[in-house]
Structures are given as C-alpha cells and as structure tokens.
Amino acid sequence: MAAAALLRPRAGSGGPGALWRTQRRQRSTFDVAVVGAGIVGLASARELVLRHPELAFAVLEKEQELAHHQSGHNSGVIHSGIYYTPGSLKAKLCVQGAALCYEYCDQKGIPYKQCGKLIVAVEQDEIPRLKALYERGLQNNVRGLKLIGSKEIQAKEPFCRGLMALDSPYTGIVNYKQVAESYAEDFQEAGGTILTDFEVTGMVMAKESSSESADGLKYPVIVRNSKGEEIYCRHIVTCAGLYSDRLSEISGCSPEPRIVPFRGDYLVLKPEKCYMVKGNIYPVPNPRFPFLGFHFTPRMDGSVWLGPNAVLAFKREGYKLFDFSTTDFFDAVLYSGLWKLVLRNLSYGLSEMYRACFLSAQVKELQKFIPEVTVNDVLRGPSGVRAQALDSDGNLVDDFVFDGGTGDIGSRILHVRNAPSPAATSSLAIAKMIADEVKRRFEL
Secondary structure (H helix, E strand, C coil), rough: CCCCCCEEEECCCCCCCCCCCEEEECEEEEEEECCCCCCCHHHHHHHHHHHCCCEEEEEEEECCCCCCHHHCCCEEEECCCCCCCCCCHHHHHHHHHHHHHHHHHHCCCCCEEECCCEEEEECCHHHHHHHHHHHHHHHHCCCCEEEHHHHHHHHCCCCCCCCCEEEEECCCCCCHHHHHHHHHHHHHHCCCEEEEEEEEEEEECCCCCCCHHHHHHHEEEEEEECCEEEEEEEEEEEECCCHHHHHHHHHHCCCCCCCEEEEEEEEECCHHHHHHHCEEEECCCCCCCCCCEEEEEEECCCCEEECCCEEEEECEEEEECCCCCHHHHHHHCCCCCHHHHHHCCHHHHHHHHHHHHHHHHHHHHCCCCCCCHHHEEEEEEEEEEEEECCCCCCCCCCCCEEECCCHHHHCCCEEEECCCCHHHHHHHHHHHHHHHHHHHHHHC
C-alpha cells in the first residue's frame, strides 16, 4: 500500500505555529477519520481524541499544509455573537466559542488583541436597525454591548464619523491559521495522525472476502484518495468546507444543501495610513441583502483590511480574478437555487461586480465611515472564498448544518454540511457539539 504524508511537529518545536515535517505512514486503520484539516476539522479531531484517548483517530487533508483554504484566508475576527438569530446554533456556538477561543489562546500563549468593534449607523434610517441589533445581542448574551453617540464614536475611533454605534468591546482579532496549527499539535500529542496530500475520492464498504478481511470486519469503511491509497476506519466525520456537498454525494448522502463559492476581495490600507483605524468598524447590516458589507478590520500584523466585496467565484478555491474551473463553474451556474438567489438580489449583485472592478467605487463605500480615506491610501489586497450553502429555493443556509445518511456507509458518517462565519470563532464550541453527536450516533 502506498504511503501518504504524515504531519508531525518537529522535535522540540513546541508552541503555536510549530514547523512541520512529513513522515512515512505507520498505520492504515482508525476508529474515526476526520476529513478536512481546516480549523473546524482540527478542533473536532482534537476534541475527539482528548475524550477518547483509547481510540485511533486520523485527519485526512488533500493539501500539503493545514488550514490552507477558508481557515487561512479569513479576516481573523473573534466575533462576539451579535448578528445571529436568538436561539440559533450560530448565536449559541459563537458566544460560547469566543469565550473558549480567548481561554485557549491564553493557555497556549497565542497572541490576540481584544480591540473591539463598532457597528456604525451613518444614516437616520439605520438607527432603528442598529437598536434592533443591540436587542438581539442582549438576547444572545453578548458581553459589554452598549449604544454610543457620535462623540463617543470619535473618542474610540477619531477618524470615524457616525450618528450612533453599537460598541462591542469583547470583539477581537487573532491569526486563525496559528490557532488551527495549535489544535493540530494538541491532536498529534494525544496520539492522533494527520495525513496530508490525501484527497478523498471514494468511500466504500470492505468486502469480507477481500485480502483485508480482518480489517474489513473491524474497520468496515474503506476511504480512498486520488492516488489509489486507502485507509480503513469504523466511522467518518467530514469537515470539508468548500467540498462538503461533493463529499456527501461521494458517501451516498444527500447533495443538498449545495455549496456555491463566493469570492471576497479585500483592499488594504497603506502602512502609513493604518493609524486611522484602531478597532473593527462595521456597517449596520441591511436585512434585504445577504452579506455584511464593507468593513475595516485590523490584523495581528498591524495591517488593516478593507472590505470584502462578494462576487461569484468561478472556482471553488479560486482566489484570483481569472481563476476558473469548468467543473466548478457549471456546477454553480446550472444550479437553479443560484439563479433564484441572483434574481432576488440582482441590483445588489451588479453593484458588487461593479465595485469589484473599480477601486474608486469601493473607496466610496469606505468614505461613509472614514471620509479621509482616498484611492491613494489603499492597495488591492488578498482574497478569500466563502463556502456558501444554498438550498434549491435560492435561500442562503444561514445556520450550521450537520447530518448523516442511511445505509451501510451513510449510517457511519457525520457530515458538517455548513459551517460559515463565525465558524472559526466557534470552532471549539462546534467541536464539543460534534464530539457529542459522534458519541450519540456511533456509540463510541
């Protein structure tokens, strides 16, 4: 059997952000295989191995490195839980997850900044929505929320202009790739195995008459990758982000909800202009539109990201304007749910496409909050791709979705179907819920 890459921290590296090296794979049978080494997959694997140290766990990752896609391309904000529908998983897990994230970073010595966030109303008609958001935040038990006026806004953000703002002092920033790598270290130190360069392309039940009959009886599910390599396991948890729907189909489970990728392009403030932003500055969200709008996000490295926009990506992992995948493109545009979404939000979508092409249009949005920002103060920055789950009626799936299936394989799988923002903030709380569900379903 061919060997896959096995990640372990270098001896003596220690601490978050450790360097990694590859080793030969030593075993091919596991009690549970977690597919996807993003922050949710790694947090879940860590929680599982800590709860069940007597079992064998593996994380399977198609890339050569960890947290390579959504987890490594996000804004780095530790969200406080203001926006989400009271009683929803998003609201519950975000509030719990933020507290756990701060606690974990303190324990591991991972740097973060609790720089706060202002959600700023710049028009009179935004004030009722801002007050409603404040009430929602209180229902979600978000700490320290208060409404402040224009003078208090300027006291916190001297260059920001607004009529009223919702002040969230416990919102923070962190490098989530560093957090994810620390989860991976915890997982490996507890005995877990991480296989990189292992792109899952098939899941089948082992045949009792096969040459692997002994493994086939105890570890009945064969997971194959694109190179023809195999591992045997009893159960599978998928945390595949942009490919969650395709992995569900591979396993014989439902393809719904479908993943439609949206690319978000950021601008960055020039280094000499970063003094204009101290904390996160967000607009009041418009419930008629599906995304939050342009915001100012300070980063751990001292830079400031501006944006993002939201446009359809023509490749699921396409971070550049002209990245294109025929399969991904037709998968999206032939899906009726996408067209229903587009037709309901046509003007918004056209505006996003226009702003994606013209820098001045993006800066105009930013000037609503910081009038001093000019086109000469910004540069085009990085991009990320959001795995947006969409149903056949064109509705954005707004909450976390976890499901499995029926039959020999489906009954042995738990799919994390939709884990959008604030999944990184919520990762430790999500992991606890997944571990509970794995124990219930699989009777570990």
